[in-house]
Amino acid sequence: MNGDVRRSALAVSVDSRQTREKASRFAILGMLALGKKKSGYDLKKAIATSTVNFWSESYGNIYPTLRKLLEEGAIREDSEKVPAGRRQKQLYSITEKGKRALRQWLQQPAAVRSEDNELLLKLFFGTMMPVRESQALVAVHRDHHIALLEKFEAIERSISAGPMTEGKKVYLRATLSYGQAVSRALIRWSDATEKALRTLES
Numbered sequence: 001m002n003g004d005v006r007r008s009a010l011a012v013s014v015d016s017r018q019t020r021e022k023a024s025r026f027a028i029l030g031m032l033a034l035g036k037k038k039s040g041y042d043l044k045k046a047i048a049t050s051t052v053n054f055w056s057e058s059y060g061n062i063y064p065t066l067r068k069l070l071e072e073g074a075i076r077e078d079s080e081k082v083p084a085g086r087r088q089k090q091l092y093s094i095t096e097k098g099k100r101a102l103r104q105w106l107q108q109p110a111a112v113r114s115e116d117n118e119l120l121l122k123l124f125f126g127t128m129m130p131v132r133e134s135q136a137l138v139a140v141h142r143d144h145h146i147a148l149l150e151k152f153e154a155i156e157r158s159i160s161a162g163p164m165t166e167g168k169k170v171y172l173r174a175t176l177s178y179g180q181a182v183s184r185a186l187i188r189w190s191d192a193t194e195k196a197l198r199t200l201e202s
Contacts, residue, residue: 019111021065027055028065029074029094029102037078037091040066053148053179066092074098123193131200138197142190145183152180 031046032038038046040062047057069075075098080089094102119141126134159172 019113023055023111024057024061024065025069025074026102026105027051027057028062028069029098032075032092032094033099033102037093039080039089039091041089042091051175053152054175069098072097074101131197135194135197138190138193142187142194145186145190148183149180149187152176152183 027047028043031043034046040059043062043066044057044059047055066075070077070092074095075092076095078091078093080091119137122137123134155176156173159169159176162169164172
């Protein structure tokens with residue numbers, strides 16, 4: 001039985017990793033489809049200033065993924081023209097093949113992945129530490145989401161004042177409102193959990 005459980009857990013872990021890797025490919029293709037050619041650094045910067053609140057990528061994942069996409073013909077590589085003596089920057093752009101693959105992926109149902117949550121892991125083992133330590137963890141979690149809501153409000157103002165089309169604003173607000181809803185819900189969860197933990201103080 002234990003062997004079956006371990007194999008099942010391993011299968012879930014591998015499946016989740018493969019799902020993540022697949023989505024990473026399309027996160028990069030999507031960024032390249034949005035505009036001008038980009039280097040690996042440009043892609044990281046674009047993600048860090050746009051999707052980072054719900055999807056991020058590391059350099060350690062971006063460059064291997066770019067190599068795979070190049071091999072598959074989903075993107076093309078081009079060297080930036082620079083003055084003599086300056087280091088050339090490798091730029092990437094999406095091909096028609098890459099655009100077709102991106103459109104197909106966009107039309108598919110989004111995969112559901114299990115998310116690691118260190119706070120919940122620590123609370124699971126909460127009986128092994130003083131209640132006040134658990135309360136402190138939850139308080140930090142609540143403060144984090146309060147700060148996120150303030151950040152989201154600034155993003156909302158930026159979207160409203162931005163030069164993009166109304167259609168683009170609708171999609172951006174959809175991703176933003178998701179984050180706002182999650183943070184508000186987690187603030188309520190934090191308040192309720194802190195209240196429950198206070199009953200253990202005696």
